[in-house]
Structures are given as C-alpha cells and as structure tokens.
Amino acid sequence: MRKIIFLLFIPFLLFAYKIDIKKWDRHYTFYQFLKDYKIPVKIYYNLTPTIKREVRHINNGTVFFILKDNNNFKQALIPLNSEQQIQIIKKGNKFITKIVPIIYDTSTKKISITINRYLSYDIYRATGSNLLTHKLINIFSDKVNFKAIPKGTVINAVYEEKSRFGKIKDIKILFASIKNNYYHYMAFLNPNDGRYYDEHAKSLKGMFLPAPLRYKRISSYFGMRFHPILHKWRMHDGIDFVNRIGTPIHSVADGKIIYKGWIRGYGRVVKIKHKNGYITLYAHLHGWPRGIYNGKWIKQGQIIGYLGNSGLSTGPHLHFGVMHYGRWINPLKIKNSARITLWGKARKKYLSYIKNFIKENNIALK
Ligand SMILES: [Zn+2]
Incomplete structure (x- = not known):
C-alpha cells in the first residue's frame, strides 16, 4: 500500500504537495465527500453499477488519502473493499476516476x-x-x-x-x-x-447451518395455524425464532441475494438463492448491515440482517422460510442435512491438491 501511494503521488511530492490522511466517519457519505471537495456529482453517475454500490457502502473507519496543492484538491484515494480503491484525479478542470488494486x-x-x-x-x-x-x-x-x-x-x-x-x-x-x-x-x-x-x-x-441466529425459543412452527393478527387459519410456511431486536441473522448457506427490501406482511426481508434449488427467506428484519444488496454473493454464516419487528408481526422475531424448487418446506427438516462430500473430478482435484500441500508443509497425518 505504501508503495502504491508513493508511486501514485510521486510526481506531486517533488513539488511539496500535502497528503491528508483521513478516516471515513460513520455518517459520512460519498455524496458528502464529493461536495466537500467540490467534485461534480457526475463522476458518481459515470461509475459502473458495482462500483456505485461500493462507494455507497464504504466502511466506517476506512482510511483514505487526499492530495492537495495549496489547499486545492488534486487527488483522492479511497479503499472500497479489501481489494480495490477508487482514485479521483483532478486535471485542470477535469476529474478522472480509476479503480486501482490495494497492495498488501x-x-x-x-x-x-x-x-x-x-x-x-x-x-x-x-x-x-x-x-x-x-x-x-x-x-x-x-x-x-x-x-x-x-x-x-x-x-x-x-x-x-x-x-x-x-x-x-x-x-x-x-x-x-x-x-x-x-x-x-x-x-x-x-x-x-x-x-x-x-x-x-x-x-x-x-450445506446449511442448524439455525440462522442464536434464539431464545421458537414461537411458531411450520404448518397450519390460527393467525394471531389476521384471525384466520393460515399456512405458516416457515419458523418463527424469538430473540431481542438487533440479534444478528446469518445466512444458513452460501448463496446469492436475490431480494433485499420490503415485502408486504414480511416487512424488511432478505432472500438468498442457494445451490440445488434452495431459497431461504429472512423476514421482519430491523435492518441490514452495510454491503447487503441484490446480487451480492454471501458466505455461510455471514450476517445479512438484524432481528426486528417489521411488517405484520406480533413482536420481535425472525420468520425463517426455506423454499425447495418453488415449494416452502419445513426448515427443521433441512437442519441435519448431510455434509458435502466431493466426488468425481472435484474430488480428484482436491485430493491431489492436499497431497502436495501435506508434503510441502510436512503435515503429520492421523
Ligand atoms: Zn412466521
């Protein structure tokens, strides 16, 4: 990183320019940043959709750099995630943006x-x-x-x-x-x-975690029930887990977010698509952590929301649903899903990889 700042800024350093090292504050936004340095908002609109999302979700505490000449903005370097940073360069009256890798x-x-x-x-x-x-x-x-x-x-x-x-x-x-x-x-x-x-x-x-959160109790199981708000017999197509508002909710498996937003009745939700025809739904959320958006790939165990009481809900709980090839199934039935065993080509590749690894690192087998 030091190297890259040095390389990027070196032509300026010769003229005794000044580098400000700053921290991205919790409430700071990219829009505010552009305003602060009198950078036209147009540069945001010209970014690719993926980078737009990244600049809207810069982590709290991110260290970024501003290069100035007599208090005039020259360049900025802002890390976006663990791999990339955005570089904004002022040339005359023009602003140029580049996405450059972070060197570790x-x-x-x-x-x-x-x-x-x-x-x-x-x-x-x-x-x-x-x-x-x-x-x-x-x-x-x-x-x-x-x-x-x-x-x-x-x-x-x-x-x-x-x-x-x-x-x-x-x-x-x-x-x-x-x-x-x-x-x-x-x-x-x-x-x-x-x-x-x-x-x-x-x-x-x-493939699945036993539950998407640490819960106190299950208040409603999968099946027909008398709906507490609608006062009608309804199919309850998931499980209700009770805990405090704000309890972190984890994705039960690797997958891709196919919906993040509001669904009537369910309130704030996240829907994730997984392998083998599975979709999981997390509803009545209080909110989402930064960096959760449609199309984002998620790892098993990653936090995708916080327990809440949004939508039609009688109290803080998580409604957790599992769909298999378009049909809601009982989430407790997938609880003890078998471990994944590699077969065929994937197995061969893996075993030959670890054989080398064991040899190279002198790992004692059982
Ligand atoms: Zn429910």
Whole structure:
C-alpha cells in the first residue's frame, strides 16, 4: 500500500504537495465527500453499477488519502473493499476516476500452539491477533465444543496473513488441525470452492447451518395455524425464532441475494438463492448491515440482517422460510442435512491438491 501511494503521488511530492490522511466517519457519505471537495456529482453517475454500490457502502473507519496543492484538491484515494480503491484525479478542470488494486504485504505463516490456559489467550500470545481464533472456531464449530477445550490440545495451522501499514488486516487459513486425547480433526481450504474439507474430502460443515441466529425459543412452527393478527387459519410456511431486536441473522448457506427490501406482511426481508434449488427467506428484519444488496454473493454464516419487528408481526422475531424448487418446506427438516462430500473430478482435484500441500508443509497425518 505504501508503495502504491508513493508511486501514485510521486510526481506531486517533488513539488511539496500535502497528503491528508483521513478516516471515513460513520455518517459520512460519498455524496458528502464529493461536495466537500467540490467534485461534480457526475463522476458518481459515470461509475459502473458495482462500483456505485461500493462507494455507497464504504466502511466506517476506512482510511483514505487526499492530495492537495495549496489547499486545492488534486487527488483522492479511497479503499472500497479489501481489494480495490477508487482514485479521483483532478486535471485542470477535469476529474478522472480509476479503480486501482490495494497492495498488501502477504506472508504465509505456520504455527503449532499448545493450549495451556485458554484458546484465545494462547493463540493471541502466539500470533498477535484474534483473527486466527475467530476463523478456527468458525471452521470447526460443528465438530468441537470450543467452550471446553482440554488443556494440552495442540492446534496446528498454515495461514496467509495480509497486512497494511504493519497492521494485520486479514488472515486466510489454508490448513488447520486440532488434536488432543479425544479427537483429531483436520481442515484444508479447497481453493476450488473456498470451503473446508477433511483429509477424506468431506466438508467440515453441512450445506446449511442448524439455525440462522442464536434464539431464545421458537414461537411458531411450520404448518397450519390460527393467525394471531389476521384471525384466520393460515399456512405458516416457515419458523418463527424469538430473540431481542438487533440479534444478528446469518445466512444458513452460501448463496446469492436475490431480494433485499420490503415485502408486504414480511416487512424488511432478505432472500438468498442457494445451490440445488434452495431459497431461504429472512423476514421482519430491523435492518441490514452495510454491503447487503441484490446480487451480492454471501458466505455461510455471514450476517445479512438484524432481528426486528417489521411488517405484520406480533413482536420481535425472525420468520425463517426455506423454499425447495418453488415449494416452502419445513426448515427443521433441512437442519441435519448431510455434509458435502466431493466426488468425481472435484474430488480428484482436491485430493491431489492436499497431497502436495501435506508434503510441502510436512503435515503429520492421523
Ligand atoms: Zn412466521
């Protein structure tokens, strides 16, 4: 990143221009930014639809750069997501925009940690970050009870660390294992689909999470019921999960958002299309996190909304519906869906990939 700022700005630095380093405030908008620097709104309208969406969803706290000459705007560089940034250049009276990649320092790390105190403490001490703990818990959450990790458990991991300005920005676990006297689990990131599989090409997680949120209770099941507001017998084509307003709602599977908005009765919703003819619906939401929009690809477990009480609703709850080839089905019936096992070409490719990986990284098999 330093390198790229330097390269982009170097012709100006010779003339002693000034760089302002700023933080994108919670309530700051791209529109306000354009106004502040007297940049014509036209440049926004000329962006591609994808970049338009990105500039409307710049994360709170994003560090961006303004290059000035005697207090006159010359250039801006604003990171849009983890990969791209927008560069706005003033040339005479004209403004030019470019989308340029963000350069990170990437390094591959290998660690072996023995849990002596507790997981997050021992991992933080070894890596200087909490990211590895979060990612490990996510990978093994279906297998391991992380509230009761026996002392002496050994965690091995190979991961890529991305940093900028010396700060760890993200990590990607390529391999992890967790071993003690009771169990030994291994997970390899399959570069072909971005999921984690074990040494037998079986996924660590099922296609669906058991539930899209942490809930207190289920207030209404799938089936016929007397509708509490309409006072009529109606088919209840989903499950109602009760919890506090604002509880994060997670997508139960990988997929693509096909609708985000308001549907009569359902209030604020998100609809996600998944593999094998499945669609999931999350209704009565209070709101959505930034970066949730139609057409966006979503990973299993990603937060897609917050529990609310919008639409026809008797109290804060999530209405969760699952459609299979156009028919609503009982979401509890997909709860224990089988894990994904790779077959055919995908399996061959994966097994040959991990064979190399195991050799290169000296990974001890079971
Ligand atoms: Zn419902």
